[in-house]
Amino acid sequence: MGRYILKRFVFMLVSMWVIVTACFILMNAVPGSPFTTAKMTPLVRKQLEQKYGLDKPLWQQYVTLLKNLLRGDLGISIRERGRSVNGIIASRFPVSLVLGTEALAFAVTTGLALGVIASLYRGKTLDYIAIIIAILGVSVPNFVVASVLQYVLGAKLKLLPIARWESPAHHILPAFALGLTTLATMARMMRSSMLEVINQDYVRTAKAKGLTPTQITWRHCIRNAILPVVTILGPLIAGITTGTLVVERMFGIPGLGRYFVDSIYNRDYPLIMGTTVFYSAILLLMTFLVDVAYGFIDPRIRLAKGRAD
Amino acid sequence: MGQAEKILLDESPIIPVYWPQRNYAEHTWVKGIVRSAIGAQNDWKYAWTEGRPGGDNKLSLNLGEEPPDLQSITSTDQVSFDILNAVLEGMARLGPDGDFKMGSGLAESWTISEDGKTYTFKLKDGLKWSDGTPLTAHDFEYAWKKAVDPRTASQYNYMLFGIVGAEDVANIVIPDKDSDPAGYDKAISDLNAAMDAMGVKALDDKTLEVNLIAPNNVFINLTSFATFMPLNKAAHEKWGEEYATEANKMLYCGPFIIKEWQHDSKMVLVKNPNYWDADNVKITEIKFDMIKDINTPISMYEANELDAIGVPGDFIPKFQAERPDEFHQMADAVAWYLECNLEDPVMQNAKFRLALSEALDRKAYCDNVLRNFSAPATSLTPPSIHGATPDEVFAEKYVGKDYLPPTGNPEKAKQLLKEALEELGYATPQ
Numbered sequence: 001m002g003r004y005i006l007k008r009f010v011f012m013l014v015s016m017w018v019i020v021t022a023c024f025i026l027m028n029a030v031p032g033s034p035f036t037t038a039k040m041t042p043l044v045r046k047q048l049e050q051k052y053g054l055d056k057p058l059w060q061q062y063v064t065l066l067k068n069l070l071r072g073d074l075g076i077s078i079r080e081r082g083r084s085v086n087g088i089i090a091s092r093f094p095v096s097l098v099l100g101t102e103a104l105a106f107a108v109t110t111g112l113a114l115g116v117i118a119s120l121y122r123g124k125t126l127d128y129i130a131i132i133i134a135i136l137g138v139s140v141p142n143f144v145v146a147s148v149l150q151y152v153l154g155a156k157l158k159l160l161p162i163a164r165w166e167s168p169a170h171h172i173l174p175a176f177a178l179g180l181t182t183l184a185t186m187a188r189m190m191r192s193s194m195l196e197v198i199n200q201d202y203v204r205t206a207k208a209k210g211l212t213p214t215q216i217t218w219r220h221c222i223r224n225a226i227l228p229v230v231t232i233l234g235p236l237i238a239g240i241t242t243g244t245l246v247v248e249r250m251f252g253i254p255g256l257g258r259y260f261v262d263s264i265y266n267r268d269y270p271l272i273m274g275t276t277v278f279y280s281a282i283l284l285l286m287t288f289l290v291d292v293a294y295g296f297i298d299p300r301i302r303l304a305k306g307r308a309d
Numbered sequence: 310m311g312q313a314e315k316i317l318l319d320e321s322p323i324i325p326v327y328w329p330q331r332n333y334a335e336h337t338w339v340k341g342i343v344r345s346a347i348g349a350q351n352d353w354k355y356a357w358t359e360g361r362p363g364g365d366n367k368l369s370l371n372l373g374e375e376p377p378d379l380q381s382i383t384s385t386d387q388v389s390f391d392i393l394n395a396v397l398e399g400m401a402r403l404g405p406d407g408d409f410k411m412g413s414g415l416a417e418s419w420t421i422s423e424d425g426k427t428y429t430f431k432l433k434d435g436l437k438w439s440d441g442t443p444l445t446a447h448d449f450e451y452a453w454k455k456a457v458d459p460r461t462a463s464q465y466n467y468m469l470f471g472i473v474g475a476e477d478v479a480n481i482v483i484p485d486k487d488s489d490p491a492g493y494d495k496a497i498s499d500l501n502a503a504m505d506a507m508g509v510k511a512l513d514d515k516t517l518e519v520n521l522i523a524p525n526n527v528f529i530n531l532t533s534f535a536t537f538m539p540l541n542k543a544a545h546e547k548w549g550e551e552y553a554t555e556a557n558k559m560l561y562c563g564p565f566i567i568k569e570w571q572h573d574s575k576m577v578l579v580k581n582p583n584y585w586d587a588d589n590v591k592i593t594e595i596k597f598d599m600i601k602d603i604n605t606p607i608s609m610y611e612a613n614e615l616d617a618i619g620v621p622g623d624f625i626p627k628f629q630a631e632r633p634d635e636f637h638q639m640a641d642a643v644a645w646y647l648e649c650n651l652e653d654p655v656m657q658n659a660k661f662r663l664a665l666s667e668a669l670d671r672k673a674y675c676d677n678v679l680r681n682f683s684a685p686a687t688s689l690t691p692p693s694i695h696g697a698t699p700d701e702v703f704a705e706k707y708v709g710k711d712y713l714p715p716t717g718n719p720e721k722a723k724q725l726l727k728e729a730l731e732e733l734g735y736a737t738p739q
Contacts, residue, residue, distance in 0.1 A: 163598070
């Protein structure tokens, strides 16, 4: 198990380096620079490039970048003058994290419950209701859901605030809009996974032993069916907690989401690199944790790896 | 100027496309916001409200995004300019009547020499920064010199190039301190000498003398532009690169101060008690959201959560029909244009570029694609810029009405393309 974890960890570091390098190459391959759109004299452009170290040869910029990254320094934003990328991420990420956690908690609990209910009542009305919710959740984009909610619940009925990020009431609509797709994915995966498990021999054996349906569902079905769902949880957590551009933008939430897109539009190199590195680190870390957690949840994996060691 | 523009249009390194129209809605209880076609677009100094739900003399507005740079000497964007105009002030301020009157800004008065090249500004008595330190003519001298200092690398430094010696300061190249220490030291001493020679000087705490290269009719207007606003040396040096990145890391001298700045979320301005004209500022608080989405603010406006909004094209018919008293339009002094990539060998051909320009049906683009009352740009200078007198339209008088065809001229474009291809050595298409 120890070696398995170590191997995963080294793999994580190598992935990180590949991502940084690829991002650096892509970033510099995109036409334009942070200073092409603005109206300024060529001399000022040179002065600005000098200021941000963009006048140096690319390999030197790359070396400086790696050195700074090792020290955990993501540089200074070019577009938002005088602000460090570390500072921007440190102030925006907690917001995305709170929103993401709320959305995820809502999505996972409701999604799993819907999936289980649908599988237990296969072919009956409850199943169809669950499926319809799941299909709606996957196929209606969250900005449409958000707009409708804002208009109906916010502007017309005045039950919830339309936008802004202040009281807990302000969290409800964005968390719902953000979690809906995940909820639907969860429900569908859980349902098919459950259906597969229900037909297994050990479930039949459990039934034959005389266990109650509740015991069978909890101890045998859900425990086994949840495994594949846990696997996708890692990337989902990373995705949802680093914020999503659209929901944050619509509700005026000061999260990290918009920086992923805006930094590229503005060719704000340090910010592009910073957000990419940060997101990748979280994604890799989550995948790593899920890999490890998987070993704990599934005894077969733990045992197999144990013997291999 | 008209001649220069004609050359630009004939050579077409940039191809004008449209002149935008500003479409906005404001609730009827909002009064007196001064809107300008150029520079800061909204001024709340003279505004007030009558019967506003949620309390009078407060405003709730959407800024649309985080102001990228509130350091006046480096700032270049519209959002920052609106805030800067509210929290700082130059020698003059645009009034509700559309004029830059003497005494409207920090200057009590100014005199202009007979040759029109020397301006002497007298500051008002008792001017103070928000921290209580006196605001003096030295703060203007410092700001204007800092704006052209090559170490500042200000994109709008050329705004000051009409001042004697300003361009010389800006053109000094400073080598890297580590690799060329001697060159660096020399450049710095050159820089200091050039700055001393620059034509802006605080004669005493209340007098600023400015020497221009040539007379400039709009110099007073220029002093209201963000790049010309004063900067306190001690504060600016204290916070260094972080100046104006937080609400408590800058000083204010305008009608309002920033009380709260939550990045990317909201900004709250309150009335500045140290402002010279505080008695006449009626608005006590302005709350800004920074919502980039275009639909959300409309719902918020309809729910009376925002007092004024910009109206995007899709919503114009709805607002015209449902809220005719609240919907307004004005021409912006802006031209949107295509910028040709002159490094490309084909684009280097003037006839090819002109062919593109002539082929463009600008009117169809405005009417069918933009659908927001933008006007086809038949030359560069928008019609809201007047000529020698306010009732004369610069573009019509000096460039010619419809210099470029509003609906395009396909025949001429084809002819030009043919000639361009011949010049470029390509076979003419059959």
